[in-house]
Amino acid sequence: MCNEFIPVSQVIAGRIKDMIFLEKKYMPNDRLPNEYDLSAQLGVSRTSLREAIKILAANGILTIKRGSGTFVSATTDNPNDPFGIAYLEDKKKLVRHWFEFRLILEPPNARLAANNGTDEEIKAISDSAVRIAQLIKEGRSIVEEDQLFHAAIATATHNDVIKLTMPSLEAAVSDAITTSTKIGTSNRSQENVLTYHTAIADFISLRDGDGAEIAMRYHIQRGLKDLGHC
Amino acid sequence: MCNEFIPVSQVIAGRIKDMIFLEKKYMPNDRLPNEYDLSAQLGVSRTSLREAIKILAANGILTIKRGSGTFVSATTDNPNDPFGIAYLEDKKKLVRHWFEFRLILEPPNARLAANNGTDEEIKAISDSAVRIAQLIKEGRSIVEEDQLFHAAIATATHNDVIKLTMPSLEAAVSDAITTSTKIGTSNRSQENVLTYHTAIADFISLRDGDGAEIAMRYHIQRGLKDLGHC
DNA sequence: TGATAAAATTGGTCATACAACGTTGTTTTC
DNA sequence: GAAAACAACGTTGTATGACCAATTTTATCA
Numbered sequence: 214m215c216n217e218f219i220p221v222s223q224v225i226a227g228r229i230k231d232m233i234f235l236e237k238k239y240m241p242n243d244r245l246p247n248e249y250d251l252s253a254q255l256g257v258s259r260t261s262l263r264e265a266i267k268i269l270a271a272n273g274i275l276t277i278k279r280g281s282g283t284f285v286s287a288t289t290d291n292p293n294d295p296f297g298i299a300y301l302e303d304k305k306k307l308v309r310h311w312f313e314f315r316l317i318l319e320p321p322n323a324r325l326a327a328n329n330g331t332d333e334e335i336k337a338i339s340d341s342a343v344r345i346a347q348l349i350k351e352g353r354s355i356v357e358e359d360q361l362f363h364a365a366i367a368t369a370t371h372n373d374v375i376k377l378t379m380p381s382l383e384a385a386v387s388d389a390i391t392t393s394t395k396i397g398t399s400n401r402s403q404e405n406v407l408t409y410h411t412a413i414a415d416f417i418s419l420r421d422g423d424g425a426e427i428a429m430r431y432h433i434q435r436g437l438k439d440l441g442h443c
Numbered sequence: 444m445c446n447e448f449i450p451v452s453q454v455i456a457g458r459i460k461d462m463i464f465l466e467k468k469y470m471p472n473d474r475l476p477n478e479y480d481l482s483a484q485l486g487v488s489r490t491s492l493r494e495a496i497k498i499l500a501a502n503g504i505l506t507i508k509r510g511s512g513t514f515v516s517a518t519t520d521n522p523n524d525p526f527g528i529a530y531l532e533d534k535k536k537l538v539r540h541w542f543e544f545r546l547i548l549e550p551p552n553a554r555l556a557a558n559n560g561t562d563e564e565i566k567a568i569s570d571s572a573v574r575i576a577q578l579i580k581e582g583r584s585i586v587e588e589d590q591l592f593h594a595a596i597a598t599a600t601h602n603d604v605i606k607l608t609m610p611s612l613e614a615a616v617s618d619a620i621t622t623s624t625k626i627g628t629s630n631r632s633q634e635n636v637l638t639y640h641t642a643i644a645d646f647i648s649l650r651d652g653d654g655a656e657i658a659m660r661y662h663i664q665r666g667l668k669d670l671g672h673c
Numbered sequence: 674t675g676a677t678a679a680a681a682t683t684g685g686t687c688a689t690a691c692a693a694c695g696t697t698g699t700t701t702t703c
Numbered sequence: 704g705a706a707a708a709c710a711a712c713g714t715t716g717t718a719t720g721a722c723c724a725a726t727t728t729t730a731t732c733a
Contacts, residue, residue, distance in 0.1 A: 280726030510694035
């Protein structure tokens with residue numbers, strides 16, 4: 214059955230979205246017709262049109278300026294791709310940038326984890342390091358567990374922004390990572406992970422912020438080298 | 444001056460969001476009062492309330508069922524809030540974490556900008572610093588231009604992950620920033636911005652990575668301190 | 674020519690009425 | 704007595720008209 218009911222406001226929101234992204238009738242920074250004209254043109258009441266506009270404004274597609282008009286936003290960001298990474302073509306470059314970004318952020322993270330983490334959270338980090346060692350011994354993939362290892366550190370920082378950012382970013386870049394590291398799952402990087410993960414986990418367990426920061430820096434620098442881009 | 448106009452629909456949307464995530468007055472899957480009662484309770488017209496509801500529904504926070512009622516969404520997956528920050532209770536804590544995060548990331552950013560930025564990009568940074576000084580002189584809000592300043596630096600790093608992360612994160616946290624603290628209204632933080640922005644821009648223009656990094660560190664540390672005074 | 678004021682334009686809010694849909698309770702029917 | 708059909712009620716959806724507030728444009732005057 215096609216019993217699905219779709220409110221006019223939602224239909225109109227879709228129509229306007231199509232006019233912007235499909236028909237390209239209105240380009241970024243263009244001004245839409247005023248609400249009276251546009252509602253008449255679309256054959257709906259001004260009330261319904263306004264609700265549609267509110268929906269699109271909430272999605273960042275439209276920008277409302279009182280007394281001036283309603284405009285197509287300059288930055289048309291996709292809700293499903295908050296970082297806009299889908300539009301980046303050079304994936305190898307993206308992965309390099311991703312490691313550079315982590316090289317800045319993760320060593321201080323390790324220090325924060327050593328300083329702020331609870332005993333439980335730090336135990337989770339150590340456990341993850343042990344599991345990774347086991348996976349390497351079995352010759353299995355460590356990609357998932359490696360992400361969990363770094364996520365556990367992010368949690369132990371007790372900083373909500375870090376905790377929420379890293380996994381989200383990782384998910385956004387994961388496509389680029391997997392496609393570009395298909396070649397590079399060499400023994401060397403396995404060795405890198407095995408060595409430094411245990412070292413990082415130990416330093417954090419000992420509450421040694423300096424050691425954890427340095428170990429993490431070397432770990433990521435090593436990962437950057439293994440990519441073969443440097 | 445606080446000449447900024449905020450539509451009632453937007454204010455009401457914030458109020459309802461607070462009732463859900465802060466006061467926990469309505470839990471997931473709970474039904475809100477009907478539009479007549481709720482609009483009377485909030486002291487606004489039903490039209491404005493409906494527009495607020497449309498905004499929240501577009502953000503995935505509310506689910507509307509015609510003939511039945513309006514409910515708090517069960518799904519924890521908010522398309523418009525990829526970081527799930529809306530669920531954090533303590534907004535002040537979030538802002539502090541946001542500054543701590545920037546304290547880690549932005550000083551190296553300033554260094555990268557000094558090293559990698561093109562002359563054009565660096566000129567954009569200087570221009571933004573000049574515009575901010577002008578805005579302060581005129582007593583106007585610098586929030587937008589301040590974001591542009593930091594975005595210009597992120598662009599000059601020539602690191603796509605940084606460039607795409609910072610504005611997106613800033614947008615996600617902006618609600619917490621604006622609601623919990625009035626950044627940019629106190630004279631002390633204005634002074635802070637005026638002093639350090641020009642210093643940072645100058646260091647970057649001189650290609651002095653060390654200076655830029657240190658100036659940025661002091662700038663953000665100062666911002667962190669100013670949070671306690673507002 | 675430039676500044677000032679009036680007018681037009683445009684989004685914001687409100688009040689009211691009715692329509693469409695879902696739920697719930699009642700009645701009818703077997 | 705149980706199931707189906709019906710009716711009443713509550714809720715969201717849509718429409719209309721009026722007026723308010725901010726902005727831009729135009730007209731006016733010195």
